[in-house]
Amino acid sequence: MSLLSVKCKLIPDASTAEKLSRTVDQFAGACNHALQVARRENAWNKFALQKLVYRELRERFGLSANLAVRAIARVGKRKGHKVGGFKATSVDYDQRILSLNIADEVVSLSTVEGRVKVPLHIAGYQRHLLRTAKSIQGGQLVRGRDSSWYVHLWCEYDDPPVLDPQGMLGVDLGIVNIATDSDGETYSGKHLNSVRHRHRRLRKKLQKKGTKSAERRLKKLSGKERRFANDVNHRISKRIVAKAQRTERAIALEDLQGIRERVRLRRPQRATLHSWAFFDLGRKLRYKAERAGVPLVWVDPKNTSRQCPACGHTERANRPTQALFRCVACGCSGPADCFAAVNIGRRAAVIQPNAGV
Structure with missing residues (x-):
């Protein structure tokens, strides 16, 4: 199996954009708090870190269960980084908190204020990639530099027959x-x-x-x-x-x-x-x-x-x-x-x- 990220632009209304923005901010805050604990306790294993911070991430930052787990998983990848933290630019999603309706061009996402459905723009090539994907494994919500919004959908494909090269x-x-x-x-x-x-x-x-x-x-x-x-x-x-x-x-x-x-x-x-x-x-x-x-x-x-x-x-x-x-x-x-x-x-x-x- 191979994974490919397909980028689509979101078209949220003002109210939805505010919910997305608050989710990105809270997710980054949760990641930075978990990062501090991981460095202090030297707890980089996802399960060990989850025992230490899971409840606090949910109560203090208002994250759902799956968003809290995604924040902890992101922190686990930072092992060895002595300085620096996470900027409020993106949120990771798995299959349970993100779903896509290609026909209606709508993506459903969990936020700190509940589930939202957001229209998105799907171009022809993106539509082909999404329709031919075996499954969508989740994705990443991204806040652009000009306050635009995107979703990177992680698409899984069957591996094509590998060419037997003749040169x-x-x-x-x-x-x-x-x-x-x-x-x-x-x-x-x-x-x-x-x-x-x-x-x-x-x-x-x-x-x-x-x-x-x-x-x-x-x-x-x-x-x-x-x-x-x-x-x-x-x-x-x-x-x-x-x-x-x-x-x-x-x-x-x-x-x-x-x-x-x-x-x-x-x-x-x-x-x-x-x-x-x-x-x-x-x-x-x-x-x-x-x-x-x-x-x-x-x-x-x-x-x-x-x-x-x-x-x-x-x-x-x-x-x-x-x-x-x-x-x-x-x-x-x-x-x-x-x-x-x-x-x-x-x-x-x-x-x-x-x-x-």
Whole structure:
């Protein structure tokens, strides 16, 4: 079985929105109180912590039995976090306190003031995901930055037949080109980067201005850029997974965790790197690959862009420019991103030898 979170926008009236808001606030307060007790008593086991705080969470914060249990479960995941608490942004739900009527586009949720039914907007793709789900395991109520409301529904699906890969499609993630595969196909980030450069200049002007209208414009600009980047990553990940499925290959990706701390770049490049969602694209590739039954293999990114795919010689001088690779040992030359993707695919084939390239 696999789980996928489907996000839908809620459309509550003023009275219902107030109930949702109070529930989020009380749930966060309950989580922070339980967190204090867990740290003081070193009680991170869900059942041990429940014995200590369950009754107080219900009486002091007005949570129903299931909401109190969900708050305790959330705290149990914080073991090892020495500082920090929970912000009042979301509430976790299980199947007993959340139900969905797809036909009427209504979700039923428990709040601190009883059960409420909230209309929600379901787009075509979301409707398809919800209708094809085997079951809905619960979800999460989320309060947006602009006081909007969303519900993330946790949908369970039967695992699709896993592809028996006949090769590897290596994918190199970058800044100039968002992705390049080992076939030489480029998924350009030129338009995305131009939009971000334009927004960066505008942000700088608005921040310097400092008025209330400038602050409102900055908030609107941030949401617009985030939605645009999210759409770009969705389209690119969909194309890559569809290609791998069509050609019966697994996908090979670099494990880019911590890349922001590892790489050294000039100031303009740093701004581009820190504004680009490496993790988001990798996450979209992962869940789309799972849904399609396409294996995904993560490899060590070290020297993938400096190693010659012909002779194996590895040296920094092999990259005379950002775009060009030219081996100083054998003279092999070509597009640097494509050669890196070839190296990624070959490393993955070693990890998963039955899918040789």
